[in-house]
Amino acid sequence: MHAYRKTTGRRAALALAGGVAATMLATTTTHATQPATPPASPPLRAVSPPSALAASGPVAGNEDAAVLRSLERAAHPLRSTDPGGRTADLRALSRMVGDAKVVGLGEATHGSHEFFAMKERVFRHLVEERGFTTFALEMSWSAGLRIDEYLQGGPGDPRRIARETLAGSPWEREEFVSLIGWMREHNRRHPDRRVHFMGDDLGAPKLGDPVFERVLSSVRGTRPEALPRLTELYAGLRPFDDVFAYLRKPLAERAENAARAQEAFDLVAAHRHDEGDAYAWTVQHARNIAQTFAFATVDLADPASVTTAERLRDRAMADNVLWWQRQTGHKVLLSAHNGHVGRLSTHPDMYPTTQGAVLRERLGRDYAAIGFTFAAGSFLTKDTSLDGDWKPVTVPAAVPGMNEHTLDQVGHRDFYLDLRTAPAAARAWLDRARPVYDAGSTFTPHPLPSLALGRSYDILVHLHRVRAADVLAPRPGHPAA
DSSP states (O other), rough: OOOHHHHHHHHHTTTTTTTSSOOOOOOHHHHHOOOSSSSOOOOEEEOOOOOOOOOSOTTTTTOOHHHHHHHHHHHEEOOOOOSOOOOOHHHHHHHTTTTTEEEEEOSSSBBBBHHHHHHHHHHHHHHHHHHHOOEEEEEEHHHHHHHHHHTTTSOOOHHHHHHHHHHTSSSOHHHHHHHHHHHHHHHHHHHSSSEEEEEEOOOOOOOOOOHHHHHHHHHHHHHHHGGGHHHHHHHHTOOOOHHHHTTSHHHHHHHHHHHHHHHHHHHTTTHHHHHHHHHHHHHHHHHHHHHHHTTTTTTTTHHHHHHHHHHHHHHHHHHHHHHHHHHHHEEEEEEOOOHHHSOOOSSSTSSSSSSHHHHHHHGGGGGGEEEEEEEEEEEEESSSSSOOOEEEEEOOOTTTTSHHHTTTSSSSSSSEETTTTTTTHHHHTTTOOOEEOOOOOOOSSSSOEEOOOOHHOOOEEEESSSSSBBBBBBBBBBTTT
16 A cells, blocks of 8 residues: 555656646756756667466457458558648548547647647647637746737746756657747737647646736726735745645645635636636636646645545646637647546556546537557657656557557558547547556556557557657857757
């Protein structure tokens, strides 16, 4: 039981994000000592092949020919995962997305070039062909605000913004510098069709002082009578700059702080209908503060508390996306781990209700979930959720019995398919749970988790091979940036 609790605690603390806690900021000292050239990538760690798997349905080699024929008929080949160039191969994907207001685009790992690059490629296509205007990432609300300020003309450059907002995370990579740079350039060239960036997650690894000041400044100008009490409530909470240090505080103290954050939110929200559209943003900022402190009451030694916290987190992420979509009217591409965009989780004991499940419940067919699979390759992961650096690990080709092994028998190197309209034989195969490659902040190859792809996603992108995402290079002329 002790070992189980220890493992659960590590997952939960970084599960502030399935990437959010993954966005733990590196220290200023770390950046100050960074070499002038990009650091050499650590050697790849190879993972031994998965053990021979008990068949949970037909396996390739003896695969039912009808299943492969069905998958072949449904598959649309991908020209590339990298942005730029022709996009004719994405037209079928655009039709699959249809009129959805929110599209969840997953990633089977938190650190593969092809997944990250494909995010930009799909977003650019949806902006140009379907009128999408917001890219959402499972990162903190306040960091998302900072990126969006830059996109709308604020100071800085893409690499500096990435370092400020994504440092220490798996997304502190060249692929996201490229995305941010394209979005800024798009807004320069198309001021009448501006795109935006949002963070849909809780305030981890930090909320930062600016989000508190946004709330206080707004209340100071619109409801000055509420300012003294609000200032008092926030005094002991701000700036909240290190969630991991905060989680070491006594549980009773964290529970008291959560109550103060909730009271502050209730105070701010009490007159939201009287203050107009602009005040709605103030309410949302206060809501995110309250969400963060509520999550941070998690007891990492109690598996039930961890599960409750993760349920709260995924629902909060969904609520934030829904709020943004209603408030702005934007169509949103939501980037997150497969386990957050899909309707099912590979770890249902910890993530019983995913963000994707909430979005489907609330939006119906206005939400479309796109999952990723890959048959072999490299990605970034950590030895433990709370410590260490992101390092590349390589996994061998999927073995019979895995979803990816069968998918890789389809006659395209990379492809996508609509799981909702696939032929009957393919749908029956897709609806059965089988082992999959799935890596968050950490990766456990034995045993692999299982997932029924057809019951989790609407659309699936399968890649033959992936490689680790590209290390962020220093800014030109700023070797210590």
